[in-house]
Amino acid sequence: MSLKTTLDQWHTLQAVDQAGSIQGAAAVLNKSHTTLIYGIKKLESQLEVQLVQVVGRRAVLTEQGQALLRRAAPMLEQARDLEWMARQLAEGAEAQITLAMDHLCDRRWLYPPLSRFMARHPGTSVRVRETSLTGTRNAVAQQRCDLAIINVPMGNHLAEAFGNVTMVPVVGSHHELANRSELNNDDLTSQTQIVIRDLGADEQAQDVGWLKAQQRLTVDNFDHAWEALIAGAGFCRLPEHLLAQRPPNSFVRLNLEGGRRYQVPVHLVRPKQARTGLAANALYQELMQDAGPRLTAGNN
Known part of the structure; x- marks a missing residue:
């Protein structure tokens, strides 16, 4: 069964919702006002549902439009992640990656596996930033690093146990x-x-x-x-x-x-999640492999 709608149409609807007007969305998408109106009307016709209504001077989504966009948003994010991954594959591994490490972490848990990683990836430089408490959490939340060693796991970020201090x-x-x-x-x-x-x-x-x-x-x-x-x-x-x-x-x-x-548990996190680069993922695997015996011993 062929799909009636396209990712571009849902992207347009999302832009209108975020900009609060069709004119604002047109500027963001670098498209004409007329093109966006036509695209939205076509999407409404295909779905047989009104998606946008004008309230005052603002273009807002109807309840049906909001409900549908909530379901479409993860699909759009996955499409962006796929394009990001494709660029990574085309361009090769990152030239530099950043790792934020909470100051509580034992440095001996980092540098032996990091040394092995750098020997295997001579084209990638690594910047280690020692942080603490809020600084570590901010680095993760704002995606200022590719990997992070934190103490308390954060909402919406998967974390793997890395050891206990x-x-x-x-x-x-x-x-x-x-x-x-x-x-x-x-x-x-x-x-x-x-x-x-x-x-x-x-x-x-x-x-x-x-x-x-x-x-x-x-x-x-x-x-x-x-x-x-x-x-x-x-x-x-x-x-x-x-x-x-x-x-x-x-x-x-x-x-x-x-x-x-x-004891304070520390965890390893990939702040950029699906957009984590090839080199950063390789370092993540190296760190987790090194942590394996330590974690096993801690559970016995």
């Missing part, structure tokens, strides 16, 4: 809390807490974990937090993989009742 409360070995055998929340309230700033937040910062200390020292990254910690400036929750790389006599893990450790 263990956070532990610590102080420098010369801090007054270093010799305490047991602690509770009240003991920490009067101490200075070293906090990592949410680099992506303009006004509303995203807070994570226990933040009830009366005084805070806020820094940009874990490197600064570590220097402040060993200087005795306060206590901080740091990733265990970072502590494993530090001199063991330079810090003390706090025996905090009900808060000795917690």
Whole structure:
């Protein structure tokens, strides 16, 4: 059975809906006003349904038009994705891809598989951007990266488990809390807490974990937090993989009742979804293959 309508007709209807007028849609599509009116009338005739009506000076979709366009929108998006994929195949892999990595992630989970990828794809450069909290989420939402390692999965973005980061409360070995055998929340309230700033937040910062200390020292990254910690400036929750790389006599893990450790899951995401390029997909597969044994061990 042959189709009565074409993708171009549905694209025209979508443009009218988004522009709010036939004239506006004509400008967007670079077509004449008359051509668009004819196209819409023809679509209405083919479907035997009124799709557009004029309200005031605006061209708006009827209820039937809105219902049909809702069903057509995914079809149009799939068509765009197909064209994008065809261009990728014609042009070859990307010359450069960007990976956004939340600062919580263990860097050893990234660079060995990335090194193997770059050896196999000498024509593709890779830019790694370390982000945190809101910054990571914004990079995904605004598709400013091809791949992202994030903590909390985001709506409308598929995510694969990539590992778990263990956070532990610590102080420098010369801090007054270093010799305490047991602690509770009240003991920490009067101490200075070293906090990592949410680099992506303009006004509303995203807070994570226990933040009830009366005084805070806020820094940009874990490197600064570590220097402040060993200087005795306060206590901080740091990733265990970072502590494993530090001199063991330079810090003390706090025996905090009900808060000795917690885990933060991290995930691998393709923000551009179906429009992810060939090289980015290859790196994604390399990263997930490397994560396999780690994830299996974590489930046992």
